[in-house]
Amino acid sequence: MTESWRHLPAPARPIAAAATAAVDAVRAGDAAELDDATDRLAGLDPAQTGLILGTVVRLLLEDGHPDGLTADDVRAALASCVRSWPAADPQVVLWLLAGALGVLDEDGAPAPKPDALARQSAVLIADLLSGRPAAPWLTAALAEIERTQLND
Structure with missing residues (x-):
């Protein structure tokens, strides 16, 4: 089933569609679909x-750890994935975990390439889901x- 993303702002629709397809491909073990979805992302x-x-x-991390996230929780998320x-x-x-939690050292190593980020985001999200x-x-x-942007 293809998800309808009409309720989302126009710039977010292709991201949501490709991310969902990538997560579904990870779950199904469909390498060709994962390649296609991550290329789009x-x-x-x-x-x-x-x-x-x-x-x-x-x-997803906050949902899984409502009492707060520890370094051990992050390690466990990495190991599980x-x-x-x-x-x-x-x-x-x-x-990706460090970036999502806002603890990336921007002066450190360069970011992974967009295709690696897209693929690994799908893998991580599939695991956390x-x-x-x-x-x-x-x-x-x-x-x-949207809430954050409206309040800033």
Whole structure:
């Protein structure tokens, strides 16, 4: 079933569609579909894509740890993702976790390439979703981004 994203702002629709397709491809083990979806994600505005997917990751982490997130929780999230998904790249997944939590050292190593970020975001989100649908989390992320932008 293809999700309708008409309720989202126009710039967010292709990101939501490609992210959902990528997560579904990870879950199905469909390498060709994952390649297609991550190519689409990587071709979109990296700032918008990173903000949306990073917010999804942060919301999922917060949901799984309502009493607060510890370094051990982050390590466990990384280990779960790498153990569960053969396509997981530990260094990129760690970079994504750090970015989602706002603890990236901007002066450190350069960011991974957009295609690696897109693929590993899908892998990480698939793991954090634990079988739940992606659509509500994408919608919640966009609502939070909108709220934040309106209040700034």
